[in-house]
Each structure stands twice: as structure tokens, then as C-alpha cells.
Amino acid sequence: MNFAISGAHIHPLYLIGVGFIVGVLGGFFGVGGSFLAGPALYAVGVPMNFVVGTDLSHIVGKSIVAARRHRALGNIDIKLGAIMVVGTIAGVESGAQLIQWLKKTAHIDWAVGITFIVVLLSISGFMLWETIATSRRQRSTRKTPKAGQHPSKSDHSAASHIARWVHRLSLPPYIRLPVSGIDRVSLWAILFVAYIGGLFSGFLGGGAGYIRMPCLIYLLGIPTHIAVGTDLFEIIISASYGTLSHALKGNVDILIALVMHTGAAIGAQIGATLTQFFAGPRIRMAFIPLPVIGAIIVIHGLLSGHGAK
Amino acid sequence: MKREARGSLKAFLIELAVYAALVTAYFFLVLAFLGEWLEKIYRSGRHLYAVLALALIVSQGIALEAVTTALLAFIRSRRGDE
Numbered sequence: 404m405n406f407a408i409s410g411a412h413i414h415p416l417y418l419i420g421v422g423f424i425v426g427v428l429g430g431f432f433g434v435g436g437s438f439l440a441g442p443a444l445y446a447v448g449v450p451m452n453f454v455v456g457t458d459l460s461h462i463v464g465k466s467i468v469a470a471r472r473h474r475a476l477g478n479i480d481i482k483l484g485a486i487m488v489v490g491t492i493a494g495v496e497s498g499a500q501l502i503q504w505l506k507k508t509a510h511i512d513w514a515v516g517i518t519f520i521v522v523l524l525s526i527s528g529f530m531l532w533e534t535i536a537t538s539r540r541q542r543s544t545r546k547t548p549k550a551g552q553h554p555s556k557s558d559h560s561a562a563s564h565i566a567r568w569v570h571r572l573s574l575p576p577y578i579r580l581p582v583s584g585i586d587r588v589s590l591w592a593i594l595f596v597a598y599i600g601g602l603f604s605g606f607l608g609g610g611a612g613y614i615r616m617p618c619l620i621y622l623l624g625i626p627t628h629i630a631v632g633t634d635l636f637e638i639i640i641s642a643s644y645g646t647l648s649h650a651l652k653g654n655v656d657i658l659i660a661l662v663m664h665t666g667a668a669i670g671a672q673i674g675a676t677l678t679q680f681f682a683g684p685r686i687r688m689a690f691i692p693l694p695v696i697g698a699i700i701v702i703h704g705l706l707s708g709h710g711a712k
Numbered sequence: 713m714k715r716e717a718r719g720s721l722k723a724f725l726i727e728l729a730v731y732a733a734l735v736t737a738y739f740f741l742v743l744a745f746l747g748e749w750l751e752k753i754y755r756s757g758r759h760l761y762a763v764l765a766l767a768l769i770v771s772q773g774i775a776l777e778a779v780t781t782a783l784l785a786f787i788r789s790r791r792g793d794e
Contacts, residue, residue: 405747406747408750408754460765460766460769463766464770464772464773465773466773467773467774467777468777471774471777472781643766646769647766650758651762653754657750657761657765658743658746658747658750660765660769661746664769664773664776665739665772665776668772668773668776669776669780672777672780672781672784673724
């Protein structure tokens with residue numbers, strides 16, 4: 404099939420297949436899946452500027468499907484998601500500005516890139532330690548969730564002391580998040596987490612769920628299932644903003660996104676439904692390779708000389 | 713348990729087959745004809761194209777979510793009747 408806007412010629416079944424795989428990952432982990440969709444589009448001849456914009460627009464459609472499913476399962480904290488949008492958009496703009504600044508400065512991209520790699524690998528290492536420690540503790544206490552109980556109610560973490568420390572921060576104003584079971588957290592802590600996610604998204608492209616999801620769990624103390632659903636809700640808004648921005652610059656081939664999304668829609672439903680059958684630590688353990696993939700993307704960008712985008 | 717898992721797999725495969733048929737029809741009836749029209753708008757007015765691109769992906773997201781949810785509900789109700 405010929406896609407006249409980007410000038411690419413791709414078999415629709417390939418796009419539907421890529422969409423399906425990314426959809427399952429997105430529904431299950433609450434990530435955009437750019438680390439997979441981006442290279443898959445680039446590999447079949449889609450120009451790099453269209454890869455970034457088209458992937459963002461496909462993420463919008465996929466996240467709508469997965470977020471609606473998560474909402475039906477009670478996994479979305481809308482209040483938290485709405486607050487985070489402000490921080491995310493500021494972060495996305497900062498990330499984009501950082502790229503513009505790096506273009507004028509020699510070697511700084513290496514310094515920032517290496518910092519990102521260390522941060523991402525640290526997240527994976529930390530999550531690996533935390534999930535193993537949590538699993539051991541749960542095995543020794545042998546706590547089983549009650550029938551019909553939302554999975555978030557029985558979600559425990561060996562690193563919950565970090566979130567408790569963040570909750571105690573004296574930085575008014577404070578917000579109550581009843582859906583996530585949080586009585587008091589500083590608004591600035593929420594905005595900070597959203598800003599970091601947005602910064603990575605603006606700098607590296609895509610939804611940056613590989614950093615936002617762990618931040619929601621470990622810094623804000625959001626239960627894993629609600630972190631996945633809320634991240635998806637927040638991605639809808641930030642990716643919509645990115646789609647408009649890239650479409651105005653001529654970087655979106657919407658027909659490619661629409662075809663990909665037909666596969667992603669069913670994949671996202673499956674991924675979101677699958678979260679019901681896994682406990683929080685299991686989801687977190689399966690998530691561990693994603694920041695590693697993010698680090699590989701940064702390494703590739705540095706070595707190929709393309710910077711972050 | 714095994715019987716339950718087999719039932720879920722069967723329901724999933726039926727859903728996938730029906731969904732594939734619907735998507736194929738949608739692809740030939742709608743998407744195949746959108747290309748030229750979208751390209752014209754892309755060349756003539758970038759602002760209209762940007763709004764249209766977002767509207768199309770959001771609409772498709774909502775529509776396909778409704779289709780997949782309805783399919784799942786229909787198959788589950790049929791399994792409940794058996």
C-alpha cells in the first residue's frame with residue numbers, strides 16, 4: 404500500500420502486526436511503545452521526521468482504547484492524571500528546547516545522554532531488587548488477596564518507604580488522591596514526576612512511560628494497576644498535544660497511524676485485560692526490560708550521531 | 713480450570729476472527745479511499761490537516777474500543793447461555 408504523504412510503501416498487514424504487539428505492551432504496562440514502533444517504521448522506509456510524529460498519533464488512538472478498558476476495571480485516577488498533564492506539557496517543551504540548545508553546543512549531548520543511560524539502567528536495577536525483595540516478603544507472610552477485591556488493595560512494595568517520605572514532604576498545597584489511597588501528597592511532587600516524564604518524552608520522543616510508570620509507583624506510591632491506567636490516561640493528552648504540534652510541522656502520515664491502530668486496538672484491549680490476572684510485583688518485574696530498551700535507544704542515538712531524535 | 717482456560721481461548725479466537733473480518737471491511741471501504749483526500753488536505757492546509765488527523769485517530773480509537781468491547785460482551789453472554 405502506498406502512503407503518499409510520507410512517500411512510504413508498506414504492506415498493511417505489517418503495520419497491523421506492529422500495532423498489535425505495541426498495543427498489547429501498551430495495555431499491559433501503560434507505555435506508548437515507541438521503542439518498538441519507531442524502529443519498526445524506520446526499518447520499512449518511513450522518513451525519521453514522520454516516524455516520530457506518526458508514532459505519536461498512533462499512540463493517541465491506542466491509549467484511548469487501553470485507557471477506556473482500564474477505566475472500566477477501576478484503574479484510572481482521573482484527578483492525578485489531570486494534574487499531571489500540566490507538568491508533562493511543561494516537560495515536553497523543556498525536552499524540545501533542550502534539543503534545540505544541544506544543537507548549538509558541542510559534546511553536551513554526550514553528557515546528557517550518558518546521564519540518561521545511567522538513570523534508566525538504575526531504574527531497571529532498582530526495580531529488579533525491589534520486585535525480588537517484595538516477592539520474598541510476600542512469600543514469607545503468605546498474604547492472599549480477597550475475592551472480588553481490586554488488585555491495587557493488595558499491592559505491596561519493599562520500597563514503599565520512599566513514597567512515605569515523599570508524602571511527608573512539607574511543600575503546600577497538598578492534594579488528596581482517594582482513588583489511589585493517598586491521603587496527602589504535595590502538588591509539587593506530582594508536578595515534578597510529570598515534568599520528568601515530559602522531559603524524557605520531549606527529548607527522546609514517544610510517551611516515556613518507561614520512566615513515568617516507575618516514578619508513579621516508587622515516588623508517589625501509586626498502586627501498580629492504577630499507575631498503568633493513569634499513565635495511559637495522561638499519555639492520551641500529552642500525545643494529542645504532540646500529534647497537533649508535529650502535524651502542523653508536516654511530520655504526521657495519519658493514514659499509517661490509522662492502519663497501525665486497527666491492530667493496536669485489539670492488542671490494547673488484550674493487554675489491559677491481562678493486568679487483572681497479574682499481581683503488582685509481577686507487572687513490575689515484567690516491566691524491568693523496558694528502561695533497558697530506552698537506554699539502548701539513547702546509546703544508538705549517540706553512536707549514530709542523531710542525538711536523541 | 714483447564715476447561716475454563718480453553719473456553720477463554722476459544723472466546724478470544726472467535727473475537728479475533730470477527731474483529732479481523734470487520735477490520736478488513738473497514739480497510740477496503742474507508743481507509744483505502746482516504747489516502748488521496750488526506751494528501752490533498754496535507755498539501756493545501758496544514759492547520760486543517762492537523763485538526764483532522766487528531767479527530768480521525770480519536771474517532772477511530774473510540775469506535776474500535778466500542779466494537780471490541782461489544783464483541784467481548786456478546787461472546788461472554790453467548791458462553792453464559794451455553
